[in-house]
Amino acid sequence: MRPRLPALAFGAAALWLALAFLPPRTKGFDLAAFGRLPVLHEGRLKPIDTVVRSSLLFLRGKQSVYDGRRRLGPVEWALEAAARPEKADELPAFVIDDPDVLGLLDLERKGRYYSFRQLEPSLAAVAAQAERAESIEPARRSRYQAAVLALHARLDLYRRLRNTLQPAGAADFPAEIALLEKDAPAVARALHEHRHGGRDAKTLQRIMPILERSQLLAEDALFQALPPRVDGGWASVGEGLLQAFESGRTHPGALAYARILKAYRDGDAPRFNEVVARWRAELPAQAAAAAAREAAVSRYDPFGKGMALYLAALLLACASWLFWPEALSRAGTALMGAAFAAHTGGLLARMLVHGRPPVTNLYSSAVFVGWTAVLLGLLFDLRPRKAAGADGARGAATAVASAVGFATLIIAHHLSAGGDTMEMMSAVLDSNFWLTTHVVTITMGYGGCFLAGALAHVFILRGALGFPLDEESGRALERMTYGALCFALFFSFVGTVLGGIWADQSWGRFWGWDPKENGALLIVLWISLILHARATRTAGARGVMALAVLGSALTAFSWFGVNMLGVGLHSYGFMDKAFAWLAAFILSQLAVAALALRLPPSPSRP
Incomplete structure (x- = not known):
């Protein structure tokens, strides 16, 4: 049974992915056919399914809404809003988290979701407060003002959706x-x-x-x-x-x-x-x-399936540290391979639909960062046994690569709530050549940095918790971290140079000390520092691992943090709620790096 476990795991995952290609059975209204109808939205032809799916995500943060008996998908919800607004108005389609906004609406907190009917008496008050908040610079707005503006935008979108195909309430x-x-x-x-x-x-x-x-x-x-x-x-x-x-x-x-x-x-x-x-x-x-192709990709949801398989692979890899090390670690690798196949299919489908390289915005960068990290993890795991090290190291590579893949797809899912993930490009970014070279290579560098940091987490946390890897596995893990850092340095350096060439062509200067440029330079310098410290034996295994963890924090700031500064030529993706998550991540990396100081030095290195 144990020797066949990897094959069984991969076969079950492949069967699940294949069965999802079967078209849904149509009973009653063919909602899928309606969702495939093409429309023009925000300058791009797309299926109705994409428009209403992103709209419901924007309103509710989820792709379904409960009507008291069952869950309605985005297409059915949109049809209710257009054809039966009196029913749609009763659905809890609006997410409200801010307690002060609930006070403005004179509502008691009963969960997070509220209906248009509950909000309708306070529409004038919301509009007045939103008008005041709009006159204030975004950086100076309070949490309450930002929440009011968000609610006003959701209400406006819902009003427009109800009055797009026919006037709301039209009987015939x-x-x-x-x-x-x-x-x-x-x-x-x-x-x-x-x-x-x-x-x-x-x-x-x-x-x-x-x-x-x-x-x-x-x-x-x-x-x-x-x-x-x-x-x-x-x-x-x-x-x-x-x-x-x-x-x-x-x-x-x-x-x-x-x-x-x-x-x-x-x-x-x-x-x-x-x-x-x-x-x-x-x-x-x-x-x-x-439109039919794009709707089919949305229905298949390759990234959602990838998330589920990455999580399963992570659990199997972690279990391999407790029992059945070889069988479970290989089964985890098999599931990670199936997840990677779904992940790759989703990337290729987006490129086909959008007609663009894989990275065009923050959403697609999150998808691609995870894809890069998992690709590296698979390469580490699929090396010959002697080169890859013991099963503990194999399990570690599977665990961390699956964790990074899962985490980045979760990030992408939350970023998709902001609207269409394949929006029209701004003029300065409308270049497939530079998107393929600079943006893709710099994003691959991010993936290598995060994988190196994740591998270092295993080394540090297992040692700090009293479950250190054996010497062979520890050395293999160190080699993997070194390989990931070399990979990250190469692509980060090349991507940074290509970015300077693009900047010279777009803005007339190679380097302008823009926050994003500074972040890219810091990543290159930081990885160079780690590799030099390792080569000169200034840092041993625990020092290299601690520095790799700090590299993850630096990469996260360069990736997301500069967008939150609201300044510079690269602030394309400002997000109000991401600062707390970014700060928590950076603090966690500092804490893990500090734990490395408690580890005993490696017997072969300082």
Whole structure:
């Protein structure tokens, strides 16, 4: 049984990953088909699924909401908001953590989640407080002011979502559009005459309600759901209706979406599925195919599956330190390999969908840092047994690489709550060549630094807790840490130099002592210090490990900390809530490094 454990672990993981490719069974409303419909949002074509998934994450911090009986996914929640707002308003879709904001809303704390109906009486008060907070510089805002602004942004997004495909509360919008279609020629003539001094007041009075509702839809639209007809770009449903007042014809997509929502509101699943399929057939084939690919990636959730497998690999590797060292360490490596396959698949899928290199923003950097660390961990684990060391060292490499992979994907998950993770690039970053060279290489350096620091954690913590590695495993772990540091130095140095060349081309100077540039330089200098201390025997095993742990703290500050400074040319990803987590991480690294002073010196090194 034990010799077959690695194969069984890998086989079970591979089967689980393969079964997830099976399409979901459609019972009733084909929500997946609706979620695959392409729309234009924030300058990028994407499926409705992506828009509403990121919207629910922004509102609630989760990808589902409980209606008292079952959990609704993002697409179903969005349909409720558009077609049955009276029900959606009762769902606890808003996360509120700040006690002072609850006081403003006159609500008692009952969990973290609240419904729009509970917040509705205080909308004016929230808007007034948000207006005051908006006038204050971000760095000077209090916790309460930042929380009020966040709530106001969530409320505004929800309002826009409800008024994108049809006006909130519309009982029979297809009938209204049909009436507009019937009167469209007269409407166009009346408006033309009105602009030229005509007096067809009767027609204008009749069309004024639908004109106002169409303008509301055009102004509040969260996304543009209607493809170009002959020329021009994508349009919102409101803009598609307003075309009737110019040309005498509405966009056919406006009526299609109205019929979809009417069928959903009426509980008519066959009609819903029929209209969705018919409308998808009329969409541009390339846009529909691209949206379907992105929706499939979201449904498969490769990074979520990778997180689960990394956690399982970590547990098996830790268990190998207690019993069955060879079987469990190898089983952990097998699971880490399966997790890495899912991780790699997710990276490749994002590159295919986005048409960009793997790192374009903070979210993708977190994904790629973990991928790099796990790749190194696998290389360490898959070396010949004599080179890799004892099973204790093998288990350590699996444990720390899986831990880094899991942690970075958790970080990425929380970063995704800020919105679309494949947003349009700012002009200075819109270069696939430099994103492939400078950004990717510097991020690989981060991955090497974190893996080296994580390996050092095992060495220090096991020794401090009275469970030191045996001499062979300790030496193997030191060699792995040294290898990770060399890897990190190479990519950090090359990435920093390439960054200077990019800066010279973009801003006209190679080096400007920008905070991000300083952070990259500090990483290179710090790793160089560690390697020189090791080579000159100024630091022994415990000294190298302590310095590697401190390198993790320095890397975290360079990666995230400079974004929180709010200054410099690299502050693309400011995050209000991340400072406490970053500070806690840095303090924990200082504490672990201090523990190294309690370890006995290595018998072969100072």
